[in-house]
Amino acid sequence: MSHTIGLDIGGTKVLGVRLDEHGSIEAEARQGSPHAGLDALIATSLTVVHELGGDGDPIGVGIAGLVDRGGNVLYSPNLPTVRRAALRDELTSATGRTVVVDNDANVALLAEVEYGAAAGRRHALLVTLGTGIGGGMYLDGRMYGGANNFGAEFGHFTVDRSGPMCACGERGHWEAIASGSALGRIAREFVGRSGGAGIVAEAGGDTAAVQGIHVGHAASKGDPDALHILAVYADNVALGLAALANIFDPEMIVIGGGLVELGNLLFGPLRDAFGRHLEGLDYRPAIAVVPAHLGERAGAIGAAVLARGVS
Numbered sequence: 001m002s003h004t005i006g007l008d009i010g011g012t013k014v015l016g017v018r019l020d021e022h023g024s025i026e027a028e029a030r031q032g033s034p035h036a037g038l039d040a041l042i043a044t045s046l047t048v049v050h051e052l053g054g055d056g057d058p059i060g061v062g063i064a065g066l067v068d069r070g071g072n073v074l075y076s077p078n079l080p081t082v083r084r085a086a087l088r089d090e091l092t093s094a095t096g097r098t099v100v101v102d103n104d105a106n107v108a109l110l111a112e113v114e115y116g117a118a119a120g121r122r123h124a125l126l127v128t129l130g131t132g133i134g135g136g137m138y139l140d141g142r143m144y145g146g147a148n149n150f151g152a153e154f155g156h157f158t159v160d161r162s163g164p165m166c167a168c169g170e171r172g173h174w175e176a177i178a179s180g181s182a183l184g185r186i187a188r189e190f191v192g193r194s195g196g197a198g199i200v201a202e203a204g205g206d207t208a209a210v211q212g213i214h215v216g217h218a219a220s221k222g223d224p225d226a227l228h229i230l231a232v233y234a235d236n237v238a239l240g241l242a243a244l245a246n247i248f249d250p251e252m253i254v255i256g257g258g259l260v261e262l263g264n265l266l267f268g269p270l271r272d273a274f275g276r277h278l279e280g281l282d283y284r285p286a287i288a289v290v291p292a293h294l295g296e297r298a299g300a301i302g303a304a305v306l307a308r309g310v311s
């Protein structure tokens with residue numbers, strides 16, 4: 001099978017691509033995500049598949065949340081109306097095609113291994129810094145999902161028992177201090193306490209509207225408060241990356257999510273802090289901490305790569 005379809009189902013949109021055997025995108029389509037249960041999600045997915053063409057091409061799907069090896073979406077934080085849903089079987093019935101479903105971060109890592117930042121690596125982790133923290137593990141030359149395919153939930157281990165509450169209901173998880181959302185919260189706390197006029201100006205003068213991106217904009221202009229906040233945030237991120245590196249000993253950690261656009265404003269302090277937290281930095285091969293290459297299409301491309309394996 002030379003061509004495959006990949007769908008990335010997120011909280012805001014369903015993004016689809018049709019990929020050729022060399023990884024070139026031959027068609028792309030997107031629709032807003034419905035929030036009205038599985039049937040509505042199937043209908044929207046069918047629309048995207050129809051727009052992409054490619055009659056009979058197998059379909060891969062990446063979706064946030066807990067996805068078991070039978071393609072059932074048990075729980076998806078961004079799609080609360082889709083629970084214990086037999087997504088693979090329903091989409092197979094609706095399309096008459098071969099369908100395979102996996103977690104969105106897992107397929108994004110598959111894309112980065114096949115065509116992106118981790119090409120040629122045998123041991124790579126993916127960490128996405130978004131609303132939460134997503135993760136994927138590629139170990140010894142293959143994707144690793146654990147007993148139920150629920151592994152790589154990197155955001156949910158405790159780094160500070162007295163830290164802020166995590167979206168999952170536990171206190172002090174890494175995600176609560178190191179996600180993209182956490183950068184916004186840290187910045188709002190800072191400007192509420194210390195002013196941070198340069199950052200507030202980027203948010204239109206509204207301290208309550210400050211988000212991570214405003215810190216990035218101010219930092220790119222050399223604002224010292226913004227650079228300070230980014231250093232604090234980078235240290236929070238590095239704390240978890242070093243723990244993961246100590247446990248898995250990867251060759252590379254690929255960082256995804258919108259904050260990657262900050263470039264060296266983030267990766268400079270992040271690599272410094274990672275080195276400080278990593279065990280035995282001077283006595284081991286370097287572990288690369290690099291930005292993802294494939295951007296917002298990584299999930300859809302990886303889902304299409306996944307579909308090759310079942311065609």
Ligand SMILES: [Zn+2]
Nearest residue numbers: 156166168173
């Ligand atoms: Zn949590």
